Amino acid sequence: MKENILVKYNDIHKSYGDLEVLKGINLGIHEGEKVALIGPSGSGKTTLARLLMTLEEPTKGTIEVDGKLLWHEEVNGKLQRASEKHLHEVRGNIGMVFQHFHLFPHMTVLENVMEAPISVLGMKKEDAKKDAQEMLDKVGLIDKVDTYPAQLSGGQKQRVAIARALVMRPKIMIFDEPTSALDPELVGEVLDVIKDIAKEGKMGMLLITHEMDFAMDIADRVVFFDEGIILEQGPPKELLNNPKTERLQTFLSRFMNAN
Amino acid sequence: MSTIELLFALLKGLRVTLTVAFFAIALAFVLSFVVGFGRLSKIKFIRAISTIYVEVIRGTSLLVQLFWIYFALPIIGIRMTAMMAGIIALGLNGGAYGSEIVRSSIISVPVGQTEASIALNFTPRQRMWRIILPQAFVMMLPGFGNLQIEILKGTALVSLITLGDLTYRANVINASTMETTKIFTILLLIYFLIAWPMTRGIEWIEKKLTVGRY
Ligand SMILES: Nc1ncnc2c1ncn2[C@@H]1O[C@H](COP(=O)(O)OP(=O)(O)O)[C@@H](O)[C@H]1O
Ligand SMILES: [Mg+2]
Numbered sequence: 466m467k468e469n470i471l472v473k474y475n476d477i478h479k480s481y482g483d484l485e486v487l488k489g490i491n492l493g494i495h496e497g498e499k500v501a502l503i504g505p506s507g508s509g510k511t512t513l514a515r516l517l518m519t520l521e522e523p524t525k526g527t528i529e530v531d532g533k534l535l536w537h538e539e540v541n542g543k544l545q546r547a548s549e550k551h552l553h554e555v556r557g558n559i560g561m562v563f564q565h566f567h568l569f570p571h572m573t574v575l576e577n578v579m580e581a582p583i584s585v586l587g588m589k590k591e592d593a594k595k596d597a598q599e600m601l602d603k604v605g606l607i608d609k610v611d612t613y614p615a616q617l618s619g620g621q622k623q624r625v626a627i628a629r630a631l632v633m634r635p636k637i638m639i640f641d642e643p644t645s646a647l648d649p650e651l652v653g654e655v656l657d658v659i660k661d662i663a664k665e666g667k668m669g670m671l672l673i674t675h676e677m678d679f680a681m682d683i684a685d686r687v688v689f690f691d692e693g694i695i696l697e698q699g700p701p702k703e704l705l706n707n708p709k710t711e712r713l714q715t716f717l718s719r720f721m722n723a724n
Numbered sequence: 725m726s727t728i729e730l731l732f733a734l735l736k737g738l739r740v741t742l743t744v745a746f747f748a749i750a751l752a753f754v755l756s757f758v759v760g761f762g763r764l765s766k767i768k769f770i771r772a773i774s775t776i777y778v779e780v781i782r783g784t785s786l787l788v789q790l791f792w793i794y795f796a797l798p799i800i801g802i803r804m805t806a807m808m809a810g811i812i813a814l815g816l817n818g819g820a821y822g823s824e825i826v827r828s829s830i831i832s833v834p835v836g837q838t839e840a841s842i843a844l845n846f847t848p849r850q851r852m853w854r855i856i857l858p859q860a861f862v863m864m865l866p867g868f869g870n871l872q873i874e875i876l877k878g879t880a881l882v883s884l885i886t887l888g889d890l891t892y893r894a895n896v897i898n899a900s901t902m903e904t905t906k907i908f909t910i911l912l913l914i915y916f917l918i919a920w921p922m923t924r925g926i927e928w929i930e931k932k933l934t935v936g937r938y
Contacts, residue, residue: 520839549848556845567840571858571937581844584854613937626840633844 470529471496471558471636471669472517477526479512486512488693489526494637499663499670501680501701504690505716510673513690514639517671518561519552530555531636557585560635564642566622568614568629574601575610578629586633593632600628604658620651624658631662637669638662644676652676659683677720681705689713725901731910737893738914744807744879744889745918748814749872755819756868760826774823781820786878789813794885810882818875825867829860862933869926873919880915890914 472494479487486509494500502510515521517528519535528535537544538551547555569577578597582588588596601607604624614622623643630638640659644652656679663670663683674680680687681701688698691712697704708714725733762774781789794809804812833856841851883892894911898904 518839518843520842553845553847556842559843561843563836563840563843565836567834567836569837569840569855569859571862580854581846584850585845585847615937630843 469496470494471498471531472671473529474513474516475527475529477513477516477528478524479509479516479521480524486693487516487523490693490695492688492695494669494671496636497667497669499672499683499685501684501687502671502673502690503675503677503680503687503716508690509693510690511641514561514641514671514673517637518559518639519556522546530558557633558636559639560630560633560637561639561641562623562626562630562643564646566614566619566626566646568622568625570614573611573613574606574617574625577614577625578632581629582632596632597628600632601625603631603661604628605654618651619647620654623647623655627655627658627662635668637671639671639673641673642675644674675720677705677717689716691716725897725903727906727910730897730901730903730907733897734890734893734907734910734914737888737890740807740882740887740889740892741876741879742918744810744814744882744887745872745876747811748818748875748879751811751815752818752822752871752875753868755815756822756826756871759819759823760830763823763827764830778820778823781817786813786817787881787884789817790881790885806882806885806887809885810879810887814875814878814882817878818871821874822868822871825864825871826860829863829867830856832863833859862930865926865930865933869923872922872926876919876922877915 470493472492474490474492477487477490478485490513492513502513504510512521516523517530517535523536527537533555534544534547535552535555536547538547539545569580572580575594575597578601579590579593582593582596583590598607598610601610604627606621606624606628609617609621609625614625617625623646627643643659644655647655656676659672660679660683662668670683672680672684684701686698687701687704689696689704689708689710689712696710697708697713704713705717708717759774759777762770763778765771765774790810790813793804793813794806797803797809837855837859838851841855846855879889880891883889883895886892890911894907898907901907
């Protein structure tokens with residue numbers, strides 16, 4: 466069975482003013498594939514993810530999602546910037562978990578998770594509630610349904626954010642350093658949840674993380690990113706045990722020393 | 725005149741004061757949102773007229789605005805009752821300040837809230853109505869609380885365009901009785917007693933909307 470490409474970056478460039486952050490990225494992600502994106506801070510990992518989530522627009526190049534262009538659409542044979550309607554249609558394939566959670570503070574945990582399925586997917590309230598409860602149970606927070614986010618720990622907040630993104634059933638989920646804002650003792654509970662989801666298999670993941678062991682454990686492929694280009698990629702063992710570029714060697718040794 | 729007699733004579737103006745205050749606050753509230761959104765509009769023209777409106781109102785005094793509406797507009801054929809002129813002047817004035825409250829509250833909702841709602845694929849309208857506005861509205865309340873008190877206090881100016889409000893009555897009684905201290909002390913108390921529940925009311929709404937959330 467041939468695996469289908471779900472996400473494809475084609476020669477993607479992104480600049481902020483004079484600063485070119487992404488310098489021609491070509492990257493394909495298969496359906497269900499788990500890709501870990503590693504690299505020094507400031508190398509452009511977040512930017513790459515934000516382009517896919519439609520939070521930033523590429524300066525040059527195209528992104529395809531499920532066979533459709535994300536940021537562009539064809540109107541009368543000409544490629545134009547995508548309309549909000551087009552973005553809305555394609556964006557439904559993608560979900561994202563942020564470093565700083567961004568839960569909705571004016572809604573309870575349950576409402577945070579139910580809101581999008583009801584207003585975006587048009588689910589019936591009872592169905593959305595049942596689904597949200599199941600998902601919150603899965604991330605271990607079923608006893609917190611009526612709590613407001615302000616009363617949760619960072620680890621709990623992030624697990625709610627994960628449940629909130631999961632109920633939308635994206636084909637690929639972006640995790641942008643989901644544990645970097647957490648106190649060390651809360652990192653484990655979040656990583657465990659993400660591992661569980663990864664083991665279920667069907668959903669693709671684009672995982673930006675500095676937790677190397679974790680990345681090794683769940684990723685099908687590791688992509689090493691430096692100064693806006695992909696320097697190396699491959700299966701986790703190969704890449705980590707046998708880095709080819711000096712950059713990656715330095716990057717990894719820093720981590721091994723740190724841990 | 726006894727204190728009680730003075731009080732009753734003054735209270736004849738209460739209805740006018742309350743009517744002007746009520747409708748001016750309502751008008752200011754609506755304008756605050758219309759213009760506040762206008763200043764955040766993607767369309768440059770709408771942003772421009774909203775900004776001009778706010779700057780013109782803030783750069784001139786309420787008294788001049790009131791006189792202009794009541795005495796100058798009739799010259800170009802727009803006539804209205806003193807009551808109407810008072811409501812419009814106070815409403816327009818309050819709306820300019822209120823739009824600043826609306827605008828600044830909306831932009832102070834953290835950008836992460838918008839990003840999370842884009843990631844969940846809400847439409848732009850849903851983002852505004854379900855995510856941004858409910859959070860911004862809570863931030864607007866203290867400002868709106870002040871604004872409605874300002875408008876209430878501003879209603880005293882309508883006495884200058886012949887409306888028989890509390891302040892007008894006080895001036896009339898003062899002219900015939902010369903009981904200045906007594907009259908204006910009572911007037912002060914009446915305004916305070918109107919303002920007090922208004923302030924408490926806003927606080928109550930704020931508490932209602934935020935209990936357990938922050
Ligand atoms: N909105 C922005 N405006 C200007 N510069 C930005 C913006 N966002 C990111 N950058 C810059 O782009 C570079 C890459 O950032 P980022 O993608 O966040 O890297 P990473 O996630 O790998 O740490 C950094 O130098 C950062 O300062
Ligand atoms: Mg980053």
